[in-house]
Amino acid sequence: MVQISLRRVLQEAVAAPYRHLVTRATGAAVRGRIEAVLADADWTITLLDFSGVDCLDLSCADEIVAKLLLAAATRDRAVVLAGVREDQRDALEHVLVHHRLAVAALFAGTGVADVIGWTSGDAREAFTALRAHGPADAAVLAARLDWPHERAEAALEDLGRHRIARATGGVFHPVTLL
Amino acid sequence: MTRVVEVPTHFDDKSFDQFAGWFGAWPPEERVLVDARGCQWGSPYGLVGLLTAGQALAEAGKERPLLTVPAADDVRRYWARTGFFTHAAELFELHGKVPRSAATGPSDVLLDVTPIRASEDIHDIVGKIQEGAARILTGELGIEAKATMGFAMALSEACQNIVEHAGTSGWVAVQAYTFRRRLGRRVVVIAVSDAGVGFRRSLESTQAKRFGDRWGDATALEAALIQNVSRFRDPGRGQGLAGIKRYLSRWQGKISIRSGTARLAIVPPWDEDVPLVDHLPFFPGAQVQVVIPAQHAES
DSSP states (O other): OEEEEHHHHHHHHHTSOOOOBOSHHHHHHHHHHHHHHHHTSOOSEEEEEOTTOOOBOHHHIIIIIIHHHHHHHHTTOEEEEEEEOGGGHHHHHHHHHHHTOEEEEEETTTOOEEEEESOOHHHHHHHHHHHHHOOBOHHHHHHHHTOOHHHHHHHHHHHHHTTSEEEETTEEEEOOOO | OEEEEEOOSEESTTTHHHHHHTTOSSSOSSEEEEEOTTOOEEOHHHHHHHHHHHHHHHHTTOOOOEEEOOSSHHHHHHHHHTTHHHHHHHHSEEESOOOOOOOOSSOSEEEEEEEEOSHHHHHHHHHHHHHHHHHHHHHTSOOOTTHHHHHHHHHHHHHHHIIIIISSOEEEEEEEEEETTTTSEEEEEEEEEEOSSHHHHHHHHHHHHHHGGGOSHHHHHIIIIISOOOSSOOTTTTHHHHHHHHHHHHTTOEEEEEEETEEEEEOOTTOOOOSEEOSOOOEEEEEEEEEEEOSSOOO
16 A cells, blocks of 8 residues: 655645645646656555645545546556545545545544445445445345345445455455555 | 726625726726725725726736725725735826725734735635634634635635636635625625636637527626536536535525626525626626625624
């Protein structure tokens, strides 16, 4: 896993002590630096750490998170978020839904993990269950959540499609956060 | 010859069309004298619009316009406190007594009249607004604390329209005041204005064909504000205004955009504004106003 502090990359990218991820130009500059780091790294998961970032606007959420997710999808790699504040969720939710993307995120303060973006309530519930009780196939998840098999299968497929869980021999493992 | 442009007594988004009408065909041939002596109140929208007029005349190569400052002392002092005269002095030949007043302590002026020239300016603006916005939004407007972030986001996206699309610089101001006439509640108002190409020209190359004969300032605004289209091919574009609308829908807020000869608004239930007005007097660039009302009536 490659961990990237967005606060640090932001300050390097704009050469100023800014705490806000705002404007498309800033987002593009930050993403450019992250892509340069990832180009030289052997990675399957990239963790974007929002700790120390204050405001997040839609342009930066789009330029950084959405575009990195779109790029990761073409190489079957995963991007996850950490240190996300509840008040940053709106901007992330908005741009990810726009692109029909979803990402797993660990929230600051509470340590709660959740899925943000274009995904079903079932998929979110399945992700929480996988995190709490370990990897599962559709039959096991259905039993754990008292769901019909098809419902569990659809939720796991949703998580797999977004690379929030990875299937090995039919068993889905939630993506590692921290 | 001099063309006299009168600043309305109550200078806000409603009376702005009257102000724009005084300029006639744009740009006016004669030297312009902007007469603000009779002005009794200027909203942030009025003030940034006034600076935009000065900027547009300068960019059109016209002679430096004259500006007679408001006669009322309290109006002059308020305009000075917003930083208006500092910028106006660079664009107009000022006539009348200009106070040197500087704001001290907490104020209803959340953000002085501030130029937007580049992305860095927006970083500074968002940084400046955070503390005051939290105080006003949660303390006075009854909006939950986490909505402060959405406010900063809306401000950032509104300002970015200038950097991304206008082709020139612009102005922003943010203020809290009581909307007595229309609402009877406290509001926070973001006003953003530029002297740039406007929505029609910005979107023309990608959208005009789709609208055919209907293409104009009104349809350009409709494409941007209602359909969230952008001139860029990047599918991530066009989300800024959509995000502002989403934020405002939660708090019964209002957005209106004037560009060229049209104005389009998303009108909340508390306002009686007309959603779309076309064939207005021309005014350069684009003027955006965002209003967020208190969630409860004033006691």
